[in-house]
Amino acid sequence: xxxxxxxxxxxxxxxxxxxxxxxxxxxxxxxxxxxxxxxxxxxxxxxxxxxxxxxxxxxxxxxxxxxxxxxxxxxxxxxxxxxxxxxxxxxxxxxxxxxxxxxxxxxxxxxxxxxxxxxxxxxxxxxxxxxxxxxxxxxxxxxxxxxxxxxxxxxxxxxxxxxxxxxxxxxxxxxxxxxxxxxxxxxxxxxxxxxxxxxxxxxxxxxxxxxxxxxxxxxxxxxxxxxxxxxxxxxxxxxxxxxxxxxxxxxxxxxxxxxxxxxxxxxxxxxxxxxxxxxxxxxxxxxxxxxxxxxxxxxxxxxxxxxxxxxxxxxxxxxxxxxxxxxxxxxxxxxxxxxxxxxxxxxxxxxxxxxxxxxxxxxxxxxxxxxxxxxxxxxxxxxxxxxxxxxxxxxx
Numbered sequence: 001x002x003x004x005x006x007x008x009x010x011x012x013x014x015x016x017x018x019x020x021x022x023x024x025x026x027x028x029x030x031x032x033x034x035x036x037x038x039x040x041x042x043x044x045x046x047x048x049x050x051x052x053x054x055x056x057x058x059x060x061x062x063x064x065x066x067x068x069x070x071x072x073x074x075x076x077x078x079x080x081x082x083x084x085x086x087x088x089x090x091x092x093x094x095x096x097x098x099x100x101x102x103x104x105x106x107x108x109x110x111x112x113x114x115x116x117x118x119x120x121x122x123x124x125x126x127x128x129x130x131x132x133x134x135x136x137x138x139x140x141x142x143x144x145x146x147x148x149x150x151x152x153x154x155x156x157x158x159x160x161x162x163x164x165x166x167x168x169x170x171x172x173x174x175x176x177x178x179x180x181x182x183x184x185x186x187x188x189x190x191x192x193x194x195x196x197x198x199x200x201x202x203x204x205x206x207x208x209x210x211x212x213x214x215x216x217x218x219x220x221x222x223x224x225x226x227x228x229x230x231x232x233x234x235x236x237x238x239x240x241x242x243x244x245x246x247x248x249x250x251x252x253x254x255x256x257x258x259x260x261x262x263x264x265x266x267x268x269x270x271x272x273x274x275x276x277x278x279x280x281x282x283x284x285x286x287x288x289x290x291x292x293x294x295x296x297x298x299x300x301x302x303x304x305x306x307x308x309x310x311x312x313x314x315x316x317x318x319x320x321x322x323x324x325x326x327x328x329x330x331x332x333x334x335x336x337x338x339x340x341x342x343x344x345x346x347x348x349x350x351x352x353x354x355x356x357x358x359x360x361x362x363x364x365x366x367x368x369x370x371x372x373x374x375x376x377x378x379x380x381x382x383x384x385x386x387x388x389x390x391x392x393x394x395x396x
Contacts, residue, residue, distance in 0.1 A: 010036035010219065011390055013238050015226045016247030018046025019371055020361035022212045023078075023378035024245050024386055029217035033390055037213070038224045038233050040248075043206070044213070046361075047332070048371055050205040055272075057309045058300045058316050059204050063330065064266060065283060065297050066205065069195040070372035076197045078375065083208035085199030086305055090192040094285040096157050103285060104192065105154055106185040113157065120186035127151050127184060145176035150184055161289040166322045167264070175337075200302055227252070240356065243389040245381075247361030249331065250347045258346050261366055263331035268318040269293070277301070278315050293319040334366050358385045 012028055014021040017039035025035045043049050047063035067090050070076055079085075092103045101109045110116070110123045118126065130151025139145035142163060146155040159182065163171050167178075201208040213220065226235055226248065235253075238244055246253055251261045271278075282301040286293060297318045304310050325331050334340065344366040351359055360381050362369050369377065 010034050010242060012036070012243050012245065012386070013038065013233065014245045014247070015039075016046065016245075016361060016363070017041070017044040017209075017220065017222070018247055018361055019048060019209075019374045020247045020364075020378045020381075021046075021245060022209055023375050024360075024382055025218045026212045026215070027379070027382040028386070028390070029213075029215040031387070032217070034217045034219075036219045036221065036233065038221045038226060040223070040225045042223045044220065044222070045206055045209040047330070048205050048209075052204065053316060056300075056312065056314050056316060057306075059303060059306075060299050060316065060318075061205070061297075061302075063332075064268070064318075064320060065302075066371065067193070067198075067302075068200060068371055069193040069198040070370075071196040072372055072376055073196075074379070075372045075376050078379065079208070079372075082211040083201040083203070085197075086202055086303065088200045088302060089198055090283075091190055091281060092192050092283045092285060093281050094158060094162075094287045095291075096287050100284075101158070102190040103158070104183045104185060104190070105150065105158060106188060106190050108188045108190060109158075110154070110184075113154065124186050127154070130154070139176040141172050141176055142174040142178050143171040145179055146171065146182065149179070149182045154184075155182075158287050162285060162287040162294060164289065165292070165294050168323060239354075242356070243386065244357045245386060246357055246359050247364050249363045250344070250359060250366060253357075253359070253364075254347055254350055257350075258343050261340055261344060261347075262335035262337070263325040263329075264322060264333040264335060265325035265329040266332055267321045267323065269321070271317045271319070273315050273317065274313055275315055276311060276313050278317050293321045295320050331363060333368050336366075340366070356389060358389070 011033040012035040014025055014035055014037045017037050021037055022044065025037055028035045048066045049063065050059050050061045052058070053060050068085065094101050094103050101112055103109065107118070107120060107123055111118055127150055130153060131148055134144055134148035137144060137148060139148055143160065146159050160171055163174070167174055221233065224231055224233060226233070228234055229236060249261070279296060279298040279301065281298070283295055283297055285295045297320065298315060300310055300315055351357070358381055359365070360377060361374060
């Protein structure tokens with residue numbers, strides 16, 4: 001138990017109110033256990049948090065576009081306990097040389113790009129021929145891997161400069177493993193995801209998350225840093241006294257003993273327009289080197305069913321810029337160099353020293369997880385790691 005002078009009788013403390021932490025708290029409550037969630041941010045939901053813009057009523061995804069999709073029936077059934085979903089299906093477009101193309105690269109993209117009317121077999125033969133110069137090469141960098149996968153013309157138009165902006169690195173300096181595959185569809189199907197289930201939470205992400213933890217067994221304390229010794233729910237006070245689910249950065253937990261794992265972050269620049277619609281789609285990628293941002297997001301286009309908001313002559317667009325994360329930046333994507341992976345493996349090995357701590361989530365696992373993957377991992381962690389800590393507590 002947590003020391004009574006903390007005014008807390010939680011069976012479990014969860015560090016981080018993202019989807020991993022919320023799922024653990026919900027499962028604990030359902031099984032009669034009390035949990036206390038703390039988060040350094042002033043809101044729940046982690047990077048999936050959204051809010052409704054005061055001026056327009058448009059739902060803004062504060063940390064960039066979040067789209068729910070899964071083929072995991074267990075996860076789909078689980079999330080539908082807390083929210084219904086719209087019929088939204090994700091489509092993406094790309095602007096290249098002043099022209100708009102559908103993504104992922106499909107037969108429509110190919111025929112538009114080559115000003116042709118290829119059949120699927122003709123298009124496949126063309127791509128194989130264009131990739132052929134690299135057919136017998138084992139690529140050591142992303143540039144060569146991209147050409148081997150889809151040929152030079154399409155790679156250079158749609159992948160090369162976009163990737164360079166995403167990583168602030170010439171693709172010839174990036175490992176081939178960054179793009180093990182590049183989807184090319186030899187039909188006109190431009191659905192972005194191929195999952196069985198897809199949609200957006202009907203009344204917004206934050207309502208969904210609030211319902212997950214709407215239980216007297218769950219207490220939430222926000223704007224609270226686990227590593228701040230000036231507040232009672234800190235690492236030194238809790239460690240060894242109560243089981244902990246930790247979803248913060250793993251290197252931070254171990255006080256950066258082995259070094260700092262590298263991440264990428266994104267910055268957003270907001271534009272407001274007196275137009276019903278500015279982009280005509282939710283996400284527009286900018287694949288040319290002369291546009292400094294990677295993509296633009298027009299939030300109202302995620303929710304055309306909200307007709308009152310959708311039809312008003314006012315819209316919000318965010319441009320997304322990618323860069324290396326510095327101290328104090330929000331980590332989004334692990335850089336994942338060989339050195340980073342080796343360092344993470346060493347940190348992972350140190351978890352054995354923390355028998356009452358379960359590490360999870362994107363930051364705790366130094367990995368990029370989609371929402372459905374995070375929820376699934378949390379459901380598994382609850383059964384296999386967290387519940388045993390609660391039912392068989394180590395003798396103190």
